[in-house]
Amino acid sequence: MKEQDQERKKIISVSNLSKIYDMGAVKVHALRGIDMDIKEGEFTAIMGHSGSGKSTLLNILGCLDVPTEGKYYLDDADVSHLNKNQLARMRNRKIGFVFQTYNLLPRTSALENVELPMLYNPDIRRKERKDRAMNSLELVGLTDWSGHFPNQLSGGQQQRVAIARALVNDPVIMLADEPTGNLDTRTSFEVMEIFQELNEKGITIALVTHEADISKFASRNLLFRDGKIRKETVTENIKNAREELEKLPPEDEEME
Amino acid sequence: MNEKRRRRGDEEINELIKSLYKKMNLLNLFVIALRSLNKNKIRSLLTMLGIIIGVASVIAMLAIGQGSRDSIESQISGLGSNVIMVFPGATFRGGVATAAGSAQSLEMDDLEAIRASCTSVKYISPVARSNGQIIAGSNNWNSSIRGVFNEYLDIRNIEVESGSRFSETDEKRASKVCIIGQTVAENLFDEYTDPVGEKIRINKIPFTVIGLLNEKGQGGMGEDQDDIIYAPFSTVQRRMRGDRQNISQIYISAVSEEKIELASEEIDELLRARKNISKYEDPPFNIRTQTEIVEMFTSTSNTMMVLLAGIASISLIVGGIGIMNIMLVSVTERTREIGLRMAVGARGKDILRQFLLEAILLSLLGGLIGAAFGVLSSRLFVTIMDWPVTVSSYSVVLAFSFAFIIGVFFGWYPAGKAARLIPMDALRFE
Numbered sequence: 001m002k003e004q005d006q007e008r009k010k011i012i013s014v015s016n017l018s019k020i021y022d023m024g025a026v027k028v029h030a031l032r033g034i035d036m037d038i039k040e041g042e043f044t045a046i047m048g049h050s051g052s053g054k055s056t057l058l059n060i061l062g063c064l065d066v067p068t069e070g071k072y073y074l075d076d077a078d079v080s081h082l083n084k085n086q087l088a089r090m091r092n093r094k095i096g097f098v099f100q101t102y103n104l105l106p107r108t109s110a111l112e113n114v115e116l117p118m119l120y121n122p123d124i125r126r127k128e129r130k131d132r133a134m135n136s137l138e139l140v141g142l143t144d145w146s147g148h149f150p151n152q153l154s155g156g157q158q159q160r161v162a163i164a165r166a167l168v169n170d171p172v173i174m175l176a177d178e179p180t181g182n183l184d185t186r187t188s189f190e191v192m193e194i195f196q197e198l199n200e201k202g203i204t205i206a207l208v209t210h211e212a213d214i215s216k217f218a219s220r221n222l223l224f225r226d227g228k229i230r231k232e233t234v235t236e237n238i239k240n241a242r243e244e245l246e247k248l249p250p251e252d253e254e255m256e
Numbered sequence: 257m258n259e260k261r262r263r264r265g266d267e268e269i270n271e272l273i274k275s276l277y278k279k280m281n282l283l284n285l286f287v288i289a290l291r292s293l294n295k296n297k298i299r300s301l302l303t304m305l306g307i308i309i310g311v312a313s314v315i316a317m318l319a320i321g322q323g324s325r326d327s328i329e330s331q332i333s334g335l336g337s338n339v340i341m342v343f344p345g346a347t348f349r350g351g352v353a354t355a356a357g358s359a360q361s362l363e364m365d366d367l368e369a370i371r372a373s374c375t376s377v378k379y380i381s382p383v384a385r386s387n388g389q390i391i392a393g394s395n396n397w398n399s400s401i402r403g404v405f406n407e408y409l410d411i412r413n414i415e416v417e418s419g420s421r422f423s424e425t426d427e428k429r430a431s432k433v434c435i436i437g438q439t440v441a442e443n444l445f446d447e448y449t450d451p452v453g454e455k456i457r458i459n460k461i462p463f464t465v466i467g468l469l470n471e472k473g474q475g476g477m478g479e480d481q482d483d484i485i486y487a488p489f490s491t492v493q494r495r496m497r498g499d500r501q502n503i504s505q506i507y508i509s510a511v512s513e514e515k516i517e518l519a520s521e522e523i524d525e526l527l528r529a530r531k532n533i534s535k536y537e538d539p540p541f542n543i544r545t546q547t548e549i550v551e552m553f554t555s556t557s558n559t560m561m562v563l564l565a566g567i568a569s570i571s572l573i574v575g576g577i578g579i580m581n582i583m584l585v586s587v588t589e590r591t592r593e594i595g596l597r598m599a600v601g602a603r604g605k606d607i608l609r610q611f612l613l614e615a616i617l618l619s620l621l622g623g624l625i626g627a628a629f630g631v632l633s634s635r636l637f638v639t640i641m642d643w644p645v646t647v648s649s650y651s652v653v654l655a656f657s658f659a660f661i662i663g664v665f666f667g668w669y670p671a672g673k674a675a676r677l678i679p680m681d682a683l684r685f686e
Contacts, residue, residue, distance in 0.1 A: 064680050108291070
């Protein structure tokens with residue numbers, strides 16, 4: 001097991017990463033020297049209270065922000081000093097985002113929503129764009145819903161469309177920021193089930209959450225506090241989302 | 257050598273592929289912009305409204321202006337071809353000015369001199385005006401009579417429908433012959449009588465009708481151009497006005513349109529020489545060219561046109577500001593969308609282009625609809641109000657390109673604002 005781990009490629013490698021927000025009078029140290037790796041095929045949960053720096057880290061990992069200090073290698077490329085346009089290109093080619101609030105375009109079909117990242121990649125032709133979007137929707141089990149608008153979908157379905165969108169550009173890592181924050185327990189487990197399925201297929205996932213029971217679905221936990229990693233644990237008994245779903249009382253009863 | 261050439265070929269192919277990618281990127285942007293306009297149909301339509309009204313009114317106003325100008329021009333060109341008119345000037349008797357044209361300063365000798373020495377002059381004819389009661393059988397009519405040379409008909413492009421024109425002997429002998437207009441003929445004769453060869457009496461002097469004029473219709477000032485009788489100049493001058501010397505007006509036709517100015521200068525020089533008047537004095541005669549008259553009238557209608565088009569373009573600009581407003585609101589409203597687009601890989605440039613393209617598409621579409629409305633409403637002016645309206649293609653092109661420029665101009669600021677958003681903040685925007 002350990003040897004296998006050594007051979008695995010590092011998707012993300014961060015060393016001595018700091019982020020300081022200059023708020024004029026005060027300087028906020030959001031991250032204080034983070035060292036961490038995420039290897040290919042890992043399912044990492046980043047835990048922590050609000051203000052612990054986990055969102056800042058996710059923004060930097062997602063190339064939405066740049067660190068004040070330190071090095072960040074994404075898929076063997078140094079991205080700590082890229083300019084805006086280069087960062088945009090990295091986000092487009094290497095990263096898949098899933099947000100707490102789904103962030104789907106309103107009045108836009110599920111299929112078109114999934115197509116969106118590919119519209120910013122001129123290498124992908126129209127025909128390929130549609131095929132890939134459909135494949136992606138199939139992975140999250142929404143093939144029959146491709147023509148529906150977000151307001152015609154449930155919260156869980158909307159999040160699944162967002163996951164399909166994150167997958168479509170074939171990213172090296174999927175970053176999810178509180179993906180279950182707006183969902184009830186059952187739907188949360190459904191979404192986690194999809195994450196686990198995708199992870200089994202070899203997709204690297206990093207997920208930010210403050211819910212302890214959600215982090216149990218991930219293979220590895222990083223606990224953040226005050227801009228530092230306080231604890232790193234490898235989950236002993238990874239919960240299986242499908243089994244957890246079955247343990248829940250039937251939906252009809254829950255409705256009452 | 258070969259290696260180099262091949263490498264260069266590869267580079268060319270790479271360039272080609274790159275440019276192809278760029279095109280595809282633009283195509284994608286087009287798809288993005290069209291999709292988002294389509295998602296907000298009502299908003300898009302309302303935004304376009306200002307441009308639609310602006311473009312339509314610019315086109316309609318220019319059409320009305322152009323139409324009135326064209327009609328004035330055609331009416332003035334009805335004066336004749338390359339016409340120059342010479343009038344005697346006003347005289348001062350003891351310091352009191354008399355009416356213009358009252359001076360007895362133009363004589364037959366002057367006319368003959370112009371004919372003999374001004375090379376740019378093609379036709380020349382004096383005009384003697386009179387009017388009177390005309391009687392034919394039991395009918396009578398009052399009309400104006402003009403004594404003219406035969407050439408006058410050529411100067412004014414007057415055509416004789418039936419019968420003949422004056423002969424040289426008519427002029428020499430002051431023959432009592434005349435050519436009458438359609439209105440005169442209608443009032444003196446019934447429709448079964450051919451006026452040619454009939455006898456009429458003008459102020460009790462018996463005349464023989466030798467010709468009937470073509471119908472000319474209404475003149476530029478609303479006068480009936482067919483209510484007229486032409487007789488030889490000498491006949492009117494001597495028999496009706498009892499004057500032998502003075503000419504009240506000379507009509508001249510220059511050899512060509514370009515020579516009008518030259519002819520008028522030649523005439524001016526000649527008359528000044530004959531009357532011993534230096535260049536710096538006011539001459540006792542006035543020379544008016546057709547171009548001057550056209551200019552006088554068109555300058556008025558030009559002012560009108562500029563005014564109308566000015567008001568219309570203000571509405572276009574207001575329409576543009578409307579676009580900017582809605583785009584600004586739209587940028588704020590779609591902040592999260594912009595954030596998301598950036599998160600999935602849109603560069604600032606892509607966002608700028610998207611919003612700019614949306615603004616341009618809006619204004620172009622508005623321009624298109626507006627142009628259609630403009631042409632349509634111009635047609636309506638023609639059919640309903642019977643206004644002389646000319647839709648010129650240049651006004652359509654002008655209004656359309658103006659709309660495009662406005663789209664770019666007023667689209668830039670909101671688009672730039674959108675492009676400068678920071679993805680993280682935009683995503684968190686509530």
